[in-house]
Amino acid sequence: MSEPSRGERARLLAALMARFFGSGFWAPLQVLFFVRIAGIPTFTVSMGLTVATVVGLVAGPFIGGLADRYGTRNVGVGVFGFAACASATLVLVDSVPTFLLAITLISIGRGGQAAVSGALVAAVAGDSKLDFRARVYSMQNLVMTIGPVFGGLVLQADDRRWYMVAIAVEVTACLVACLCVATLSTRPTALPKAEHASASALRDRPFMVVSGLSGVLVLFDAVQTVLLPLWVTQRTDAPRWIISAVFIMSSVIVVAFQRRVSAGTEDVGVGARVLRRTAPLAVIALALFFSASYTRDVVTIALLLCGLAFLTWSEMCFAAGEYSLSYGLARDERHGQYQGAFAVGVGLGSAAAPPVVTGLCLGLGPAGWAVLASLLLGAGALVPAATRSASAAIAASRETTRDQQSQSDPV
Template sequence: MREDLVPAKGNERRYALAIFLDSIGDGLFITGTTVFALRVVGLSPQQVGVALSAAGIAGFLGASTLGPVADRFGPRRVMMVLCLVDALALLSYTQAGSFAAFTVAACLASATGFGKGPASSALVSTITTAERRIRLRAQVRSLSNLGFTVGAAFAGLALAIDTMPAYYALPIGDAACVLLELLVIRGLPEIRAVVAATARRSFTALRNVPFLLTTALNAVLTLHTTLVNVVVPLWILGPMGAPAPLISGLLMVNTVLVVVFQVRLSRGSESLAGSIRLARWAAAVLVAGCVIAGLSKDIPLVPGVLLIAVSVVLLTVGEMVQSGAAWGLFYELAPKQAQGEYLAGLEMSLAAQSIVGPAFGTWLVLTFGLFGWTALGGLFLAAAVLIGPAAHWTSRRLARLYPPAVETEELPEAA
């Protein structure tokens, strides 16, 4: 258990601490975002979905454009700047008093939050070996979910207190955690790959059709993020009519399971073939979670709560397997000369599903109930079938764009 949770001493552990702090803040505000929007800002559930979809667009732009910036200036430096901007964005939620203001705050926070992703992924490649990077990502995700659980517990307390100061403490606490993250990242080394001038390319990812297709299919498979964080809470508050503290409780179940099992359920993703195989297994489990969630409506409260809890467990298992598959997929595909740019596919996938997921998922589920949940399951299955051919096509294309003969060297810089 300890070896699953604790990274190696030195830079790996320092990096994990930075992400752990960030995740405490995420637990605080992600858990309470929907309730904050409904009760503090006064939005409708449909407006929440639209605002978060707009934030997804901003996140996609941040993820897709800041990868080359990390390659050019170094991932540590880029992460530090984005942490500062992210903290300011989170504080802007406290000034949101309308749909427009909430949407602007959500877009700014999403652009910087997703924008940190490519730099963070590239930083993993620079502080550990290729053999350990998937394990480190899994360890960090376990620890980040432990941090998320801590944050979610405080968020649950704020929801139970049910006062305006308690709600405002959520984004303020998140901003404070991001600033602490910045201080820890400052102690990491800066390492950049220097590529021969004749081989230097920028923004090829946005013109790479097979890569974009692979990213889009992975985005469908990452819809579990929106289901757990947005659709299930709205389902609980709406059709189920269950109490709001149930939301934080289920999110804590989600994160505790990830803490315990993420490393083990990521095994087998060290190759492209293994990653594709895990993606298919993830889809099968996610389908079951969707169908069971749909069955929790129009039944007595206690059995409904039990069904939605089983659904969240299944969605969490699918989430862990799919996350390991996605890490292996994009680390295997990303060329060394453009780590930040192509590892941005991880964040582009999350941002892309955030564009469509909240509004589409909310509409589908709240309008059609069980049929809507089943349709979401069908999307998972279709993406799992297609992602293998798309990933192999991407691999062949990248081999032509970035031949392995290009020489690189690692240049460390003092923190």
């Protein structure tokens, strides 16, 4: 099997960037589209999106298992093509049943994309997969910043025709990704069908413990996206433009430094220590944000910007550690299943983060901030031990596989 070329990596990067642009473009529009244009009740939209997200997360490992069995390129083309068709169903949404159908199909497509994208990176980037994944994450931040700018034009127009254009952009992004993935080389099926178990990654308890701890650590993400805008406008005297400034600043920092933070995390022990670092950095950011409610003018702005710097550093450590452990703790030749399974813990944490973070920090006051900090620090402290347990399970599995192969070899 030939070593993946630089051109293949470029084409995979183009596929993922197209996908991220489509997601960034549509994400700020979807709720308003369902509520204002399709006429779906707000509570129904909220609950429907939550349930559909869980369905997509559960589907991820099974779709990843198909990639392990039938080839990442082949299943990747199918998944991105399915995502395009699923997004196209948005034009049909005019009632609760059609809404539920559309978002369920879309969520299944997203769950499959998370698993297959991780497997594609493992297949195409080879030994450089962590550095390549860090590069993807850096570019993702850039593209996900550009997408909402164009989405804002649709929000300003607030017209059904412009929402249809936005849906067309999302469908096109999926199709571009599909075509780019189709140009990748076909590689032999990695996992023999006789050894295939579609949900084996979900039954790998040590691995899922690491995934679950990562799901707790990812609570920090809602601090910037949900809590900070509310905190700045309701509890500080900072100008509202600071909200946009911190998002731009965060993206610039990630683009500039993510690959440096990820350097050396090929070893899972190093990856675990980097992931653990997520917690104290996020707690420092929380302390600075909380302090900003007791200051004024320039001091408030300085505290918010310093807090954002620590929170972004925390984000980069999380990404580096997540990539290191999701790949390093995966069973050989089963990256599709394992990338999908790791996304379950992180995805559930991301889904729970907005209500948990706002409920604690805005609902309980200082005690809530302390509870959030304790959750982060507790999860971070457990990561190294959980990683050692998962590593031991992998070593035992590989030893068993070698013994079985030696016994089956002819004398």
